[in-house]
Amino acid sequence: MRPGPPEPSREWYARHMTQSSETGYDVIVLGAGPVGENIADRAVRGGLTAVLVEHELVGGECSYWACMPSKALLRPAEARRAARQVGGAGEAVTGPLDVPAVLARRDSFTSNWNDAGQVEWAEGAGISLIRGHGALTGVREVTVTAADGSTTVLTARHAVAIATGSGAAVPDIDGLRAARPWTSREATGARKVPGSLAIIGGGVVATEMATAYAGFGTKVTVLARSGLLSGMEPFAGELVAAALRELGATVLLGTATTRVTRTADGVEIRTGDGATITAEEVLVATGRTPRTSGIGLETAGLTPGDWITTDDTMRVPGSDWLYAAGDVTHRVLLTHQGKYQARAAGDVIAARAAGAPVSDAPWGTHVATADHRAVPQVVFTDPQVASVGLTAAAAREAGYRIRVVDYDLGRVAGASLHADGYTGTARMVVDEQREVVLGVTFAGPDVAELLQSATIAVVGEVPLARLWHAVPAYPTVSEIWLRLLETYGRPTR
Numbered sequence: 001m002r003p004g005p006p007e008p009s010r011e012w013y014a015r016h017m018t019q020s021s022e023t024g025y026d027v028i029v030l031g032a033g034p035v036g037e038n039i040a041d042r043a044v045r046g047g048l049t050a051v052l053v054e055h056e057l058v059g060g061e062c063s064y065w066a067c068m069p070s071k072a073l074l075r076p077a078e079a080r081r082a083a084r085q086v087g088g089a090g091e092a093v094t095g096p097l098d099v100p101a102v103l104a105r106r107d108s109f110t111s112n113w114n115d116a117g118q119v120e121w122a123e124g125a126g127i128s129l130i131r132g133h134g135a136l137t138g139v140r141e142v143t144v145t146a147a148d149g150s151t152t153v154l155t156a157r158h159a160v161a162i163a164t165g166s167g168a169a170v171p172d173i174d175g176l177r178a179a180r181p182w183t184s185r186e187a188t189g190a191r192k193v194p195g196s197l198a199i200i201g202g203g204v205v206a207t208e209m210a211t212a213y214a215g216f217g218t219k220v221t222v223l224a225r226s227g228l229l230s231g232m233e234p235f236a237g238e239l240v241a242a243a244l245r246e247l248g249a250t251v252l253l254g255t256a257t258t259r260v261t262r263t264a265d266g267v268e269i270r271t272g273d274g275a276t277i278t279a280e281e282v283l284v285a286t287g288r289t290p291r292t293s294g295i296g297l298e299t300a301g302l303t304p305g306d307w308i309t310t311d312d313t314m315r316v317p318g319s320d321w322l323y324a325a326g327d328v329t330h331r332v333l334l335t336h337q338g339k340y341q342a343r344a345a346g347d348v349i350a351a352r353a354a355g356a357p358v359s360d361a362p363w364g365t366h367v368a369t370a371d372h373r374a375v376p377q378v379v380f381t382d383p384q385v386a387s388v389g390l391t392a393a394a395a396r397e398a399g400y401r402i403r404v405v406d407y408d409l410g411r412v413a414g415a416s417l418h419a420d421g422y423t424g425t426a427r428m429v430v431d432e433q434r435e436v437v438l439g440v441t442f443a444g445p446d447v448a449e450l451l452q453s454a455t456i457a458v459v460g461e462v463p464l465a466r467l468w469h470a471v472p473a474y475p476t477v478s479e480i481w482l483r484l485l486e487t488y489g490r491p492t493r
């Protein structure tokens with residue numbers, strides 16, 4: 001079962017190539033994922049010309065093999081669960097998921113792995129596009145090799161921005177590569193669901209895909225070498241592990257994978273404690289690797305295969321023309337944060353080109369300050385986990401004097417109305433010295449939309465005394481804010 005989109009053919013490349021005699025642009029952007037698109041867009045809005053170089057699909061990983069298809073696979077089971085958790089409605093939802101319909105809906109979100117819509121958007125935004133593999137070949141110079149082997153040398157008047165993203169990392173586990181494992185691409189692009197699926201990893205991809213496939217009725221086994229979602233508050237991973245087990249998945253924590261073998265029936269996996277797990281397919285979900293090989297980094301004094309370090313304006317230190325943003329920088333591997341970096345990069349490139357003032361102090365127009373301590377993320381498991389800012393452990397490690405406030409989400413009136421037997425936890429991490437919120441985590445059904453309130457509190461460094469005046473409507477789940485504030489106690493200053 002090797003699902004997913006076919007590689008674009010030569011004819012396809014030829015049909016979609018933007019023919020252009022123009023090879024000089026103000027800005028060249030390598031990689032047309034969500035981040036590259038936004039760098040180009042901001043540069044054009046700033047009065048510059050920009051070209052995107054893309055060797056696969058315009059829209060990148062997020063649109064075709066990551067955010068969108070994964071959420072499309074998760075949402076139907078979540079909607080079904082939500083209805084079933086409300087007495088009176090649940091009785092009307094008795095059948096299993098219609099898996100072919102779920103896959104068909106997923107296909108509509110990936111436009112059947114056709115990027116015509118995104119190409120149209122780029123054209124409308126005044127951005128040029130060149131199909132092919134791009135590589136730096138000199139200062140402000142990129143050479144693009146098309147599928148037919150022809151090359152075009154592009155020169156940039158102001159900047160080259162690298163937004164080539166990341167690919168799935170396949171760790172050096174005995175036999176794993178030879179066993180032809182699924183990566184996130186096959187898991188999000190599957191045409192049929194396997195009867196059983198083993199998942200190596202305990203992070204975001206592992207937990208989301210375990211939730212999706214368990215919801216389809218696949219027999220899922222998660223092999224996590226430590227806990228689940230280990231960078232988050234501990235209760236998040238515990239809640240997700242319990243929910244996965246309730247869905248029928250086997251969750252093995254503290255379990256190393258030592259060998260993987262493909263057999264006639266699927267795969268056989270040996271664990272560190274000597275057990276053998278069998279499954280039809282194995283998904284490796286153990287993090288990402290930068291797409292920085294074969295893109296000429298050495299011409300700029302950087303090391304191919306490494307993540308690219310930048311300053312907060314996304315410029316590579318020591319260079320006045322080379323920028324990078326998105327996954328390839330390893331700052332934060334999330335679409336929304338990469339696009340935020342892209343807006344800073346596109347705007348600062350335009351400002352520098354115009355000789356305009358650059359606002360690069362923390363929280364200025366041209367910097368991605370939030371990357372350091374105000375990153376929002378939703379894990380779309382069921383229950384969901386939504387977090388922003390520092391966890392208690394990270395805040396302590398950073399030297400803050402903190403107070404941790406926990407509250408049982410199920411005790412909030414709006415939550416009990418939202419779902420019968422609502423179970424969840426909220427945590428607020430407070431900087432005791434300034435009495436501002438450093439981080440918030442919500443874990444529970446449908447908490448995703450609560451997150452932006454927390455992000456605003458963290459980024460705005462809104463004093464708790466003022467937050468008392470942000471009154472949540474009754475009876476919404478947002479009343480969790482009132483409960484957290486009451487539990488902390490009203491500041492007197």
Ligand SMILES: Cc1cc2nc3c(=O)[nH]c(=O)nc-3n(C[C@H](O)[C@H](O)[C@H](O)COP(=O)(O)OP(=O)(O)OC[C@H]3O[C@@H](n4cnc5c(N)ncnc54)[C@H](O)[C@@H]3O)c2cc1C
Nearest residue numbers: 031033035055060061066067134164165326327333334335
């Ligand atoms: C399964 C999964 C689910 C995810 N879900 C979410 C989510 O729900 N929310 C979220 O915020 N993030 C999510 N992410 C992370 C998100 O996908 C990435 O953070 C995001 O795609 C990064 O965008 P990017 O533009 O930096 O890179 P990419 O999306 O990887 O795009 C890079 C582009 O560059 C092109 N390219 C690379 N090298 C070259 C070259 N030499 N020449 C020409 N073109 C080149 C590639 O073909 C690609 O189109 C998920 C990731 C995975 C794996």
Ligand SMILES: NC(=O)c1ccc[n+]([C@@H]2O[C@H](COP(=O)([O-])OP(=O)(O)OC[C@H]3O[C@@H](n4cnc5c(N)ncnc54)[C@H](O)[C@@H]3O)[C@@H](O)[C@H]2O)c1
Nearest residue numbers: 171201202203204205206225285286287288333378379380
């Ligand atoms: N909803 C979302 O926002 C979303 C969804 C999916 C992915 N993503 C992003 O994509 C990125 C990649 O996700 P991911 O889950 O692959 O990475 P991750 O970093 O979240 O998790 C990697 C997991 O693999 C384990 N691991 C690493 N090396 C291993 C090895 N050699 N053997 C066994 N286990 C090993 C780690 O312990 C961890 O549990 C993440 O940074 C994530 O933020 C985001």
